[in-house]
Amino acid sequence: MRQPAGRSARRSGGERKPREERWAELIEVATQVFYEKGYDGASLQDIADRLGMLKGSLYYYIQSKEELLFDVISTVHRDGLAVIRARAEVEGDPLQRLENVIVGHVEHTCRNLVPTAVFLHELSALPPERRQEVLGSEHAYQGVFRDLIELAQKEGLVRADLDPRLGALTVLGSTNWVYRWFRPGGAFTPEKIGAQMAEIAIRGIATQKALAARYP
CATH class of the missing domain: 1.10.357.10 (Tetracycline Repressor, domain 2)
Structure with a gap:
């Protein structure tokens, strides 16, 4: 699985979901949002809201919306x-x-x-x-x-x-x-x-x- 640059794969405490599970969920949700709104119409805030997380927390996994689209398309x-x-x-x-x-x-x-x-x-x-x-x-x-x-x-x-x-x-x-x-x-x-x-x-x-x- 691709590792976002500069991020640790370790969980902090027991609160964060396992990285693989959370990453799969992020890709699934981003795919659905891009489908519903189109890439241009979708925002990282839309994706964060659907995931129930802060927009800033997405940067633990990705660097940009374009990078997220690349990961979705690649998957x-x-x-x-x-x-x-x-x-x-x-x-x-x-x-x-x-x-x-x-x-x-x-x-x-x-x-x-x-x-x-x-x-x-x-x-x-x-x-x-x-x-x-x-x-x-x-x-x-x-x-x-x-x-x-x-x-x-x-x-x-x-x-x-x-x-x-x-x-x-x-x-x-x-x-x-x-x-x-x-x-x-x-x-x-x-x-x-x-x-x-x-x-x-x-x-x-x-x-x-x-x-x-x-x-x-």
């Missing part, structure tokens, strides 16, 4: 990346693993609508160098999709004329949009949405031979 990105990386490692050919990744990404998005919205809406509020720090020099999240498409191409499972980066961006663009229209408890479950979006994506990029084997 969302890290959690989502862990999900799709785990899905990418499931046994199977690259096309099957790509399908697993798409399903995992969609289901994770549906179950984390508020963090996803904050990430997609407020990432641009960070300076370019901080955005790059979150995403990684090789755009790690996008890279999971791109690498699997490239592997599938080498095995003749994805059309040779498809640009892997463009394919990855297309899949991510369509699946990310789920956060705008998915409603918990609605007609479509995360599992159903994930399965159908994955099939649509695979049908759009796979070779005829691969499609014949997958959907006889």
